[in-house]
Amino acid sequence: MNEQQWRRRSTKVVWHPYTDIAAFEKTAFPVVRRASESTLYEWNGRPLLDGISSWWCVNLGHSHPRLVRAIRRQAGLLQHTMLGGVTHPAAVELAERLTRLAPKGLRHVMFGSDGSMAVEAALKMALQYWTNRGETERARFIALKDGYHGDSLGAVGVGYVPAFHRPxxxxxxxxxxxxxxxxxxxxxxxxxxTCGAACFASMEELVRERHRRCAAVIVEPLCQAAAGMRIYPAEYLRRLRALCDRYGLLLIADEIAVGFGRAGTWFACDQADIRPDIMTVGKGLTAGMLPMSATLATDAVYDTFRSRDGRARVFCHGATFCGNPIAGAAALAALDTYKKEKVLEGLPARMRLMKERMAGVAAALDDSPLGALGMIAAVEIKDSAGGGARALRIARLAREAGLLVRPLGRVIYLWPPLTVSLPDLWRMTEILRNAALDSSKNERLVCFKRARSI
Ligand SMILES: Cc1ncc(COP(=O)(O)O)c(C=O)c1O
Structure with a gap:
């Protein structure tokens, strides 16, 4: 079996997500056979640096031996049991560890199997919290424009991205x-x-006018990732917490992308020193090893779900695989690894290098603006008309040079494993810078060829 045969078989039967089928069928896309640390290895053995942590989750690198061992051990003991009416040690230990790690006061954990599921749980918790209290009018949500919270229909309602969700x-x-x-x-x-989050006025106005019909405000704290890595100051979150308190609204922080060190701290909310009422996590929870997510809530939210006065208040929400023991063991091993390997302590050196080197990429792209937060660095190509096509050209050139990136519109970004070695990080940024420079040469060449053919 060669790579081309795998590609042909794949495009015949695998429905690839977020993929233009017609264009994809014509490309020599990677066929990944194995992976280690920050590198994927293609079928023919060619290394491909993982510049986006395989959709923002492989925080501790691929094939981490501690995590692999934990998965093997758990697989020999208990592979699955439901959490409805039953419990198991991995779920208990993980929930305890998460409540200790999360902003203080988030003391109850509902497990899910992916990020969208955690967001659905958060939205439904907020809705039922109000109905449990007899306030049935509060059935709407306030969110940020261009926010993204997953692809299930509830999540699409609060995180509508036109390019993704129009149909x-x-x-x-x-x-x-x-x-x-x-x-x-x-x-x-x-x-x-220095702005003091002047754009917050729009949020203030919405909450003031509509809070009586609103269950909660939901945001991606500090970084609207899928919108193109829009990074915003902690002051916005502090003001949002105070605003929700003033009007008695629940605040949901969706930490699925930025939690577990990605923003430079355990959680992005930590930088604003706030505690949301409900918080969602996923991706880095198992360091991308197995699908698992969680929705955390305060006592104030949880306690409204106790049946009383003859009225049932059961939260009728749960998926077959929520809290799966093998995924739980992977998450516990990931939490151990973040701590034992002092992953967060190792971030500043990496963050410095990445920011400095990505400034070189921004310079190569006609001094386009650079945004950086923790282990996220993004350049938004200035040219609004041709930026998207140029970003795709950069991604193609980077892939040819051994780096996997996936632009968001005209935003080209790096989101490497948190444990990426400094030489690998240097190489990623070097490939991106060269691709950025070559993309303009290519463009000129194409223009020249086009001009000659006219
Ligand atoms: C902020 C945020 N919320 C939710 C999700 C959905 O997570 P999943 O893809 O695991 O369903 C994502 C995915 O990228 C995300 O970035």
């Missing part, structure tokens, strides 16, 4: 939208370190 719009219940804190393209031309 489902009619079936989703849209949240009320506050202005996105888009610091790289601030319409007020202010700087995030």
């Amino acid at each position: 489902f719009r009619a079936a989703a219940r849209p949240a009320w939208r506050a202005e996105s804190p888009h610091c790289n393209r601030c319409p007020r031309k202010q700087r995030p370190d």
Whole structure:
């Protein structure tokens, strides 16, 4: 079996997500056989640096021996049991560990199997919290424009991204939208370190006008990732917490992308020193080893779900595989690894190098703006008309040179494993910079050829 045969078989039967089928069938996409640390190995053995941690989750690198061992051990003991009416040690230990790690006061954990499922749980918890209290009018959500919270229909309602979700719009219940804190393209031309989150006025107005019919505000804290890595200041979150408190609204922090060190701290909310009422985590929870997510809630939320006065208040939500023991063992091993290998302590050196080197990529792209938060660095190509095509060209050139990246529109970004070695990080940024430079040469060549052919 050669690579081309695998590709042919794949495009025949595998429905690849977020993939333009017609274009994809014509490309020599990677066929990955194995992976180790920050590198994927293609079928023919060719190394391909994983610049996006395989969709933002492989925080501790591929094939981490501690995690692999934990999965093997658990697989020999107990592979699955439901959590409805039953418990098992991995679920208990993991829930205890998560509540100790999360912002103080998030004391109850509902497990899910992926991020969207955790968001659905969060939204439904918020809705039922109010009905449990007899306030049935509170059935809407407030969210940020261009936020993203997953692809299930409830998540699409609060995280509608036109490019992703247009065909489902009619079936989703849209949240009320506050202005996105888009610091790289601030319409007020202010700087995030001095603006005092002026764009917060739009959120304030929405909450003031609509809070009586609203169950919760949901945000991606500090970074609207899928919108193109829009990084915004902690001050926005502090003000949002205070605003929700003033109007008695629940605050949901969706930490699925940025939790577990990605933002430079355990959770992005830690940087604002706030505690949401409900928090979702996924991706880095098992360091991308197995599908698992969790929704954490405070006592104040949880306690409304106790049946009383003859009225049942059961939370009728749960999926077959929520809290799966093997995924739980992987998550416990991941939490051990974050701690034992002092992963967060090792971030500053990597963050410095990545920011410095990505500034070189931004310079190569006509001084396009660079945004950086923890182990996320993104350059939004200035050219609004041709930026998307150029970003795709850069990704193609990078792949040819041994780096896997996937631009978001005209945003080209790096999201490497948190444990990436400094030489691998240097190489990733070098490949990106060269690709950025070559992409303009290519463009000129194409223009020249086109001009000659006219
Ligand atoms: C902030 C955020 N929430 C939710 C999700 C959905 O997670 P999943 O893809 O695991 O369903 C994502 C995925 O990228 C995300 O970035």
